[in-house]
Amino acid sequence: MSIHQPCVFCAIIQGHLPATIIHQTDEIIIIQDRAPKAPIHWLVLPKRHIENISALAPDDLHIIGQLMWESKQAAQAYGHTNEFRLLTNNGASVGQSVFHLHFHLLAGTRLNDF
Numbered sequence: 203m204s205i206h207q208p209c210v211f212c213a214i215i216q217g218h219l220p221a222t223i224i225h226q227t228d229e230i231i232i233i234q235d236r237a238p239k240a241p242i243h244w245l246v247l248p249k250r251h252i253e254n255i256s257a258l259a260p261d262d263l264h265i266i267g268q269l270m271w272e273s274k275q276a277a278q279a280y281g282h283t284n285e286f287r288l289l290t291n292n293g294a295s296v297g298q299s300v301f302h303l304h305f306h307l308l309a310g311t312r313l314n315d316f
């Protein structure tokens with residue numbers, strides 16, 4: 203597993219920082235966002251350090267499929283919904299603050315259009 207320091211998500215994955223874990227597999231972890239913007243606000247991320255979408259390599263593509271799959275599974279199993287928003291910020295100018303690929307999964311209320 204590729205670990206980058208200092209990366210807050212790698213530290214969480216290694217158990218060096220606390221987080222509320224919703225669900226995890228060998229390759230994916232879903233955690234509670236610390237500043238939730240909806241009743242359900244989780245972060246879905248690969249355990250392997252990938253900076254963002256722009257840093258994806260062809261060998262990483264199966265990770266994206268797993269991210270989508272585990273998002274769907276967790277929304278159904280733990281959020282009890284099939285309706286959610288899944289988004290990622292790719293780059294600092296559009297709001298990426300932690301440079302370890304992660305998708306925000308938002309649900310549980312009517313979300314604003316944007």
Ligand SMILES: [Zn+2]
Nearest residue numbers: 209212251302
């Ligand atoms: Zn990382």
